[in-house]
Amino acid sequence: MELERYRRQLNIPEIGTEGQNRLAASSVLVVGAGGLGGPVLYALAGAGVGRLVVMDGDTVSLSNLNRQFLFTQADLGRPKAEVAARQLAAFNPELRVEGQVCQLDRENGKAMLAGCQLAVAAVDNLEGRLALNAVCVEQGLPLVNGGVEGWYGTIMAVEPCKTPCLACCYAGTTLEQSGEALGVVTGAVGSLMASVALQLLLGENPIPGELLLYDGKRLELERVPVERSPDCSVCGT
Amino acid sequence: MAQVRYHGHLADLTGCRQEALEGTTVAKLLDQIKRQHGAEAYRLAKRSHIIVDRRSAGAEKGFRTPAGLDSLVEFIPVCGGG
Numbered sequence: 510m511e512l513e514r515y516r517r518q519l520n521i522p523e524i525g526t527e528g529q530n531r532l533a534a535s536s537v538l539v540v541g542a543g544g545l546g547g548p549v550l551y552a553l554a555g556a557g558v559g560r561l562v563v564m565d566g567d568t569v570s571l572s573n574l575n576r577q578f579l580f581t582q583a584d585l586g587r588p589k590a591e592v593a594a595r596q597l598a599a600f601n602p603e604l605r606v607e608g609q610v611c612q613l614d615r616e617n618g619k620a621m622l623a624g625c626q627l628a629v630a631a632v633d634n635l636e637g638r639l640a641l642n643a644v645c646v647e648q649g650l651p652l653v654n655g656g657v658e659g660w661y662g663t664i665m666a667v668e669p670c671k672t673p674c675l676a677c678c679y680a681g682t683t684l685e686q687s688g689e690a691l692g693v694v695t696g697a698v699g700s701l702m703a704s705v706a707l708q709l710l711l712g713e714n715p716i717p718g719e720l721l722l723y724d725g726k727r728l729e730l731e732r733v734p735v736e737r738s739p740d741c742s743v744c745g746t
Numbered sequence: 747m748a749q750v751r752y753h754g755h756l757a758d759l760t761g762c763r764q765e766a767l768e769g770t771t772v773a774k775l776l777d778q779i780k781r782q783h784g785a786e787a788y789r790l791a792k793r794s795h796i797i798v799d800r801r802s803a804g805a806e807k808g809f810r811t812p813a814g815l816d817s818l819v820e821f822i823p824v825c826g827g828g
Contacts, residue, residue, distance in 0.1 A: 545828040656824075656826045659755070661823045661825055679804065680802060681805060681808050695828070733753075733797060736800040
């Protein structure tokens with residue numbers, strides 16, 4: 510490991526040499542390489558997470574470029590997972606980056622999570638989030654979830670059978686998406702997601718049993734406590 | 747009276763972040779929101795992520811979830827995009 514690359518973060522007490530080695534030995538699955546996935550992936554790659562699996566079945570379109578800064582105009586029509594893997598490998602050649610051009614479902618989720626210590630849901634739909642949540646709970650792996658809607662975003666860290674899972678929170682919720690997405694909001698929410706992911710890899714959950722709300726209009730952060738649902742169909746006892 | 751907290755655009759529509767409302771269920775609180783703040787606020791509140799006393803109403807009894815006198819009910823924007 511090239512320590513000079515990480516010199517500015519090695520002095521942070523929660524990281525240090527031990528934490529840096531821990532990050533280098535970690536594998537993370539990031540589902541979705543778009544507006545949220547981009548800043549998450551850049552932050553994890555920059556911090557030195559040793560292996561990143563990038564999963565996205567979509568291709569780059571012009572309407573992505575207002576917020577998806579992993580891509581350029583030259584990437585239009587190309588698979589996001591492939592372009593993201595190429596960009597991240599160039600950004601930090603020490604890492605192992607694998608691009609998987611497919612959507613996550615209950616079938617392939619287990620194989621994609623093989624060898625990972627953490628998953629990140631950065632997809633643009635509720636179904637994808639719930640599918641990843643179910644696989645993570647089944648495998649006992651922590652999950653960082655983030656989503657945006659216009660100026661607003663939410664972030665949650667799921668530690669299976671310890672904190673509420675996404676099904677505890679989103680059961681019975683219907684998602685009427687407006688399709689509103691702004692780069693300054695996805696960037697902020699993606700960075701918060703990456704911060705939660707790094708801290709989980711280092712052994713701390715900064716938002717246990719809490720839904721973190723980001724209001725990009727008022728520039729506010731709020732924590733809303735949420736409990737597990739005893740009748741949850743995914744993590745209930 | 748249940749304490750109701752509004753987040754996101756709903757706080758703009760209602761003109762407040764928190765208020766006390768009469769109502770023994772989520773459905774009755776939604777009726778109060780419609781009466782006091784109009785149809786648009788009601789529509790947005792109804793499709794929010796509703797948390798009653800730390801539990802998601804969707805995972806409990808949906809709009810029939812009870813809201814007691816000391817309940818805290820949060821209306822949070824559903825953020826599913828990326």
